[in-house]
Amino acid sequence: MTASPRSSDDASAIDEIDEEDIVDRIFDAVVEQRLPPGTKLSESVLCEAFGVGRMRIRRALLLLASREVVDLHANRGAFVASPSPRQAREVFEARLALEPKIARLAVERATADDIANLSAHLLKEHAAHHEDSRQEAIRLSGQFHLLLAQIAANSVLLRMMKELVTRTSLIIGIFGAPSVTNCRDDDHERILDAFKARDGQAACDLMVEHLRVIEGSLELQNKTGGAVDLVNLFRRK
Amino acid sequence: MTASPRSSDDASAIDEIDEEDIVDRIFDAVVEQRLPPGTKLSESVLCEAFGVGRMRIRRALLLLASREVVDLHANRGAFVASPSPRQAREVFEARLALEPKIARLAVERATADDIANLSAHLLKEHAAHHEDSRQEAIRLSGQFHLLLAQIAANSVLLRMMKELVTRTSLIIGIFGAPSVTNCRDDDHERILDAFKARDGQAACDLMVEHLRVIEGSLELQNKTGGAVDLVNLFRRK
DNA sequence: GTTGACGGGATTGTTAACAAAATGACAGTC
C-alpha cells in the first residue's frame, strides 16, 4: 500500500506516522537499491528524516531487523543487511519453495480485474526498461512478484514475500553483475500468458524457471580478491 | 546506579536475558497451549515474570506481534492472538506451500545423525502419548516439524516454520476438537520411514497428506450458536 | 430495571535525562 499523498506539513491534520509506514518506506528504499548493503542507519538521522521521535525509529529498526533487512549491532547501530552467499542461497531456496505455489494459487484465484492489473503492470515494466530508469525497473519487477502474492489472497504468504523480495534486491546488489536487472520482464510476460490461459501448472513451472535463471545469474561463490577478503569476512558477526 | 530489583531471582549465573529469549519462552508457552488465545499479556506482569525492565518486554511484544502471535491494541495492551478461520486457512496454505519442500530438502540433506535424532524424537513423542502428558505431546509434535526445517539447514525456512507452528497451536486450540492432539505421530513415523529410505518424494507426499488431515480435523466454518455469534463477530478489529 | 454519565484507579504510550560503549583523533614511544 502506497502512502497516501497527504501534506505532512499540516500540523493540524493527523500526522500520525505509523511505524509500519517507516518500515515500508525503508523496505521500498532497499528494494530500489537507494540504500546499499552496509549503509548505516543512524537513529538521529532517521528521526530527522521521518520527523518522529527516537522511539518510533527504534521500533521500526527492530521490525526491520526481525525481517533480516537490517542488522542490529549492539552499541554500534543499525546497518542495511549484507547477505552472505549462504543467506542468498537460503533466500532463493525459500522463494523456490513459496512462489511456484503462489503462482498456482494466483492463477486459480485471479479475477478478470487482477489479470488486467497484471497486464497494466507489465506495460509499466516495459516502459521503465525502455526509458532506462533502473530504479523504477527494479522496483516494478519486484512489485510483480508481490502482486502475484496479493492475487493469491494470502496475507501470510504476502508478508513472507515482501521480506524475500526485499532481501533479493540486496542480494542482487551484492552478487549481481552491474548490468543485470532484477528480472527479465520476458519471463513475467510468459507468466502472464499462463494467467490468461488459466494454466496454473504452467505458471508454476515458469516461476521455477524464472527464479532459477535469476539465481544462476549471480556470483555466489567466494569471488574475493586480495584485500577485499577482510572487508567481506569481518563485515559482521 | 540503581540496582535492578532482583526480588526473587534464581541464583543462576545468567543474568543477561536477551529479548529473543523472552520471545522464545512465550512462543513455547503458546505452542504448549499454556497461553490460550485472548490471554492478556500485561507489561507489568511480564516484567515481574522475566525480571527485566519494561523496555525489554515491549520489544519482545513487538516482535511477537510482527509474527502475528500476539495482537497489539493501542492503549489496551497485548493479547495472545485469536486467529480467525480465514487466518487459519492462510496458515495452513502457507504450511502446505513450505513443508513438503522442506521435507524433501531435509531428506536430501539428512545425515545419519539427523535420522537418529528424528528416531529418538519419535520415541519421546510416543512416550508422551502413552503417558497422557498432553502439553508435552503437543510440544513435541510441533517440534518434529521444526526439526525437519533444521535438518533442511535453511534459517529462513526455519524461522518461518517457527511462526507457523506456533500459530497452528493457537488454531488447534480454537478450532480443534478437545480430544484432537496436534499431529498423529503415526504420520510422523511414516515420514521418518521416508527418511530412512531416502525417498524425498515420499516425504513430500506424506507431508501434504499429514497437513491435509490436520486441517481437515478442524472446524473452520462458522460454528456459532446463538449468543456466541456476537462474541466471535466482534472479538477484534 | 435498564441506560447513560462520571470519576478513581490502573495500564499503556511518550518524552527526556542519564549511563555506557564505541569511534576517531592525538600524542607519546619505539
Added chain:
DNA sequence: GACTGTCATTTTGTTAACAATCCCGTCAAC
C-alpha cells in the same frame, strides 16, 4: 615513520518520570 595507548566526542542503550487513554464500579435519571 609506524604503532599503541589515552582521551574526548558522538551515538546507542537504559531508566525513570510524566501524560494520555482506557477499564470499571458507582450513581443518578428516565
